[in-house]
Amino acid sequence: MSSAPNIHPGHGHGHGQGAWGDELRATMALAWPLILSNLTMALIQATDVVLMGWLGTRQLAAAALGLNLTFALLLLGIGVVAASSPMIASALGQRHNNVRDVRRSFRQSCWVAVCIAVLSWALLWNAAPIIRSLGQDPALALDAQAFLRGYMWSILPFLLFQAMRNVVAALERPGWIFAVSLAGIALNAVLGWALIFGRLGLPALGIFGGGLASSIVWLCLALGLGLVLVRDRRFRRFHLFGRWWRFDGPRFAHIWRLGLPIGLTMAFEGAVFGAAAYLMGLIDAESIAAHAIALQIAALTFMVPLGLGQAATVRVGRALGAGDRSGITRAGWTAWAIGVGFMAAMALAMWAVPREMVGLFLETNASNARVTDLAVSFLLVAALFQIVDGAQVVGAGMLRGLHDTRVPMLFALVGYWVVGIGVGVWLAFGRGWQGVGIWVGLASGLALGAALMLARWTMRAKLGLTAAPGG
Numbered sequence: 001m002s003s004a005p006n007i008h009p010g011h012g013h014g015h016g017q018g019a020w021g022d023e024l025r026a027t028m029a030l031a032w033p034l035i036l037s038n039l040t041m042a043l044i045q046a047t048d049v050v051l052m053g054w055l056g057t058r059q060l061a062a063a064a065l066g067l068n069l070t071f072a073l074l075l076l077g078i079g080v081v082a083a084s085s086p087m088i089a090s091a092l093g094q095r096h097n098n099v100r101d102v103r104r105s106f107r108q109s110c111w112v113a114v115c116i117a118v119l120s121w122a123l124l125w126n127a128a129p130i131i132r133s134l135g136q137d138p139a140l141a142l143d144a145q146a147f148l149r150g151y152m153w154s155i156l157p158f159l160l161f162q163a164m165r166n167v168v169a170a171l172e173r174p175g176w177i178f179a180v181s182l183a184g185i186a187l188n189a190v191l192g193w194a195l196i197f198g199r200l201g202l203p204a205l206g207i208f209g210g211g212l213a214s215s216i217v218w219l220c221l222a223l224g225l226g227l228v229l230v231r232d233r234r235f236r237r238f239h240l241f242g243r244w245w246r247f248d249g250p251r252f253a254h255i256w257r258l259g260l261p262i263g264l265t266m267a268f269e270g271a272v273f274g275a276a277a278y279l280m281g282l283i284d285a286e287s288i289a290a291h292a293i294a295l296q297i298a299a300l301t302f303m304v305p306l307g308l309g310q311a312a313t314v315r316v317g318r319a320l321g322a323g324d325r326s327g328i329t330r331a332g333w334t335a336w337a338i339g340v341g342f343m344a345a346m347a348l349a350m351w352a353v354p355r356e357m358v359g360l361f362l363e364t365n366a367s368n369a370r371v372t373d374l375a376v377s378f379l380l381v382a383a384l385f386q387i388v389d390g391a392q393v394v395g396a397g398m399l400r401g402l403h404d405t406r407v408p409m410l411f412a413l414v415g416y417w418v419v420g421i422g423v424g425v426w427l428a429f430g431r432g433w434q435g436v437g438i439w440v441g442l443a444s445g446l447a448l449g450a451a452l453m454l455a456r457w458t459m460r461a462k463l464g465l466t467a468a469p470g471g
Helices: 017-055 056-083 083-093 099-124 127-133 140-172 172-198 206-231 249-281 283-321 325-352 355-359 366-401 407-431 435-458
Strands: none
Touching: 017 056, 017 140, 017 206, 017 283, 017 325, 056 099, 056 127, 056 140, 056 206, 056 249, 056 283, 056 366, 083 099, 083 140, 083 249, 083 435, 099 127, 099 140, 099 249, 127 140, 127 325, 140 172, 140 206, 172 206, 249 283, 249 407, 249 435, 283 325, 283 355, 283 435, 325 355, 325 366, 355 366, 366 407, 366 435, 407 435
């Protein structure tokens, strides 16, 4: 659900400029709070990268290995928990607001979050042997495990925050998400700095302190948004936390069925960047650190088309439900054009001032010179894949609005893993391109994913994807 204005009835099936202008306004009204919320979450992780860069290149490399091990798990969790969003929205759209149905979906999305968190904890507690088995330096693996033993506890509050965010967004109160997330950025910066370096009377815990700070911050964010759900009059009537311990098997299974293809699609993309970090580790620690910086810059810009893709899902889905084929066309192409246009502008910025961007994350001195040079070379390649990355993530959102999740999941698997990693390994180690080769491989995989998503979108009518649900 969104706070977007409805399309004027006179434009419902038209193709005039007025209908496209209405769609542009509706898409942006829905997308901006999602974009801002995504950006705040990315900025919390960016703060961790900056603080680790201050601590040293090896610590930054170790933290990057740890973060990349958790990234795919977090994206899988976000995707599965996200299934509660359309379920809650449809319940709210019923003539008599189905309070009980909203509560069932929310409560079981929390159960899903707990299951994913517990499995993740079991995997991450002894991360060092896993990281060593992937060919990484044993000392770096131990440092990465130390970071993760502080950071891994953030997974549960992070996923519970996502479950609560779905309710808040469905009830058209996205300002709360943004306000709580914004407070988290400031808290993470201060607490991370204090716990890493021993400031404000707190112990100097080094790399473990950076991970612990993130866990504390996400716990505070989850408690903060939970307090909003309990205290705000608009949310209080749902009694969302009432009998939260009750297990609801059918609804729990439905969330997994709907959410797993979404989660796997997101995890395939997230994990490919994690795999790239581990391939960098086969080169040296400086390459890992440079990759972490370049990836963090790319991740910040990615949050804009990600939000537009989330908005496209809703706008396309609404038009699909209304049986409005011209509305589907407008909703999809509007979000796609904004997303790709924004990423093209970001690509130009990366080409223009790459060294200045890297300087935000790493002090430019003689000891960091090689890391800086590598990060700049990676950013120049990242500038090229910005555009295709934006195209594929908005494209996936457009198809999701058509309830098309399984085929895009296969596109992600083939594009990112078969082509992306395959080309990257060949160029990096077979052709001697090293880290730049890995980034060129990533760009190739994203380009193929974008092309496949776009081809499926343009053939949506022939494939029978535009028939209204149940129609």
